[in-house]
Amino acid sequence: MSSSVGTQEGHAESNEELYQRFSNLVSSWPCFPPALSISTSQLYRHDKGWHSRLAPMVGTMVADACFTARPSDIVVATLPKSGTTWIKALLYSTVHRREHPVGSSDHPFNSLGPHECIKFFEFQLYTENKIPDLDELPDPRLFATHAPFVSLPRSVLAAGCKIVYVCRDPKDTLVSHWSFANKFRIREGLEPLSVEAVAGPFCDGVTPFGPYWDHVLGYWRAHLAHPEKVLFFGYEEMSRDPEAHARRLAEFVGRPFGPEEDGAVDAIVKLCSFDHMIGLQATKCGKTDALTGAVDNSWFFRRGVVADWQNNLSPETARRIDAITEDRFSGTGLRWEWAA
Numbered sequence: 067m068s069s070s071v072g073t074q075e076g077h078a079e080s081n082e083e084l085y086q087r088f089s090n091l092v093s094s095w096p097c098f099p100p101a102l103s104i105s106t107s108q109l110y111r112h113d114k115g116w117h118s119r120l121a122p123m124v125g126t127m128v129a130d131a132c133f134t135a136r137p138s139d140i141v142v143a144t145l146p147k148s149g150t151t152w153i154k155a156l157l158y159s160t161v162h163r164r165e166h167p168v169g170s171s172d173h174p175f176n177s178l179g180p181h182e183c184i185k186f187f188e189f190q191l192y193t194e195n196k197i198p199d200l201d202e203l204p205d206p207r208l209f210a211t212h213a214p215f216v217s218l219p220r221s222v223l224a225a226g227c228k229i230v231y232v233c234r235d236p237k238d239t240l241v242s243h244w245s246f247a248n249k250f251r252i253r254e255g256l257e258p259l260s261v262e263a264v265a266g267p268f269c270d271g272v273t274p275f276g277p278y279w280d281h282v283l284g285y286w287r288a289h290l291a292h293p294e295k296v297l298f299f300g301y302e303e304m305s306r307d308p309e310a311h312a313r314r315l316a317e318f319v320g321r322p323f324g325p326e327e328d329g330a331v332d333a334i335v336k337l338c339s340f341d342h343m344i345g346l347q348a349t350k351c352g353k354t355d356a357l358t359g360a361v362d363n364s365w366f367f368r369r370g371v372v373a374d375w376q377n378n379l380s381p382e383t384a385r386r387i388d389a390i391t392e393d394r395f396s397g398t399g400l401r402w403e404w405a406a
């Protein structure tokens with residue numbers, strides 16, 4: 067674990083000083099009280115236009131300053147509640163299928179949740195004044211982030227790492243996030259919020275790592291410019307045809323399923339399916355250490371279906387979100403009629 071980083075002035079800056087420098091900077095940016103967002107803490111607006119609580123924003127900036135990428139690294143990028151757990155499970159089990167065959171008694175998923183197998187830069191690795199030593203990790207190293215494309219660690223782009231992005235209907239992302247955020251509120255003794263109360267800030271873009279539309283478009287444009295480096299999946303399409311997406315993922319990361327791997331794709335899809343993962347001991351009893359304290363792995367699994375927003379959002383709110391989406395996404399080539 068390194069204890070200091072060089073600065074442009076040439077003197078060594080301790081980890082504490084580096085984190086403090088970024089904390090001071092973030093604290094000088096506009097902030098929104100919890101009452102104006104889905105979050106239980108205030109959100110800051112980064113000078114590149116996105117929002118987050120202080121610590122993950124600082125972690126994102128420390129990762130940008132300190133992470134040294136290898137070209138073989140693979141980074142999962144998502145907005146919260148858009149299928150991160152699922153794509154992490156698919157990526158990890160695909161990349162490691164030779165040393166950890168599906169069904170083996172010591173498969174990591176028997177004891178670890180997907181968020182422990184692939185860790186977030188800003189919630190797990192670059193936190194609490196730490197600069198982790200990641201050199202010992204074998205290739206390919208797998209990481210994750212909720213950071214928008216504009217704030218990815220610069221070395222990820224410089225090294226040409228592969229990036230796997232998943233987006234989801236914003237209405238389902240909102241409902242999922244609202245339900246997740248209420249679990250934290252209840253744990254902290256706060257009243258749960260109504261979904262309509264958080265829909266306004268969502269539409270205004272004041273959500274963790276949002277605005278939603280900027281986040282999606284950042285990765286969409288990167289995908290258009292460099293499809294060989296940025297894979298772009300939709301949660302809804304994954305739900306419709308998980309096997310095709312597992313195959314595309316495997317090809318994208320350079321580990322295509324060969325003809326001799328009879329049944330391997332199907333096995334991985336079943337292993338990572340909502341119905342299977344929700345029943346695992348690691349889901350039912352396990353926890354993931356993150357900035358927010360230990361989070362029950364079960365919190366990452368709710369219903370896992372498409373268009374559950376219909377059971378939660380008013381038609382007016384749904385129309386409002388759809389109108390913003392149409393306005394922001396039309397002409398970009400991004401197919402956004404998710405339920406169609």
Ligand code: A3P
Pocket residue numbers: 144145146147148149150151152155238241242243245338339340341343366367368369370371374
């Ligand atoms: P719902 O709240 O709509 O059920 P994230 O992983 O980005 O935090 O997103 C969580 C959402 O993905 C939740 O959606 C959760 O139920 C769903 N999810 C988690 N694991 C899944 C899986 N293996 N397959 C499909 N959906 C999954």
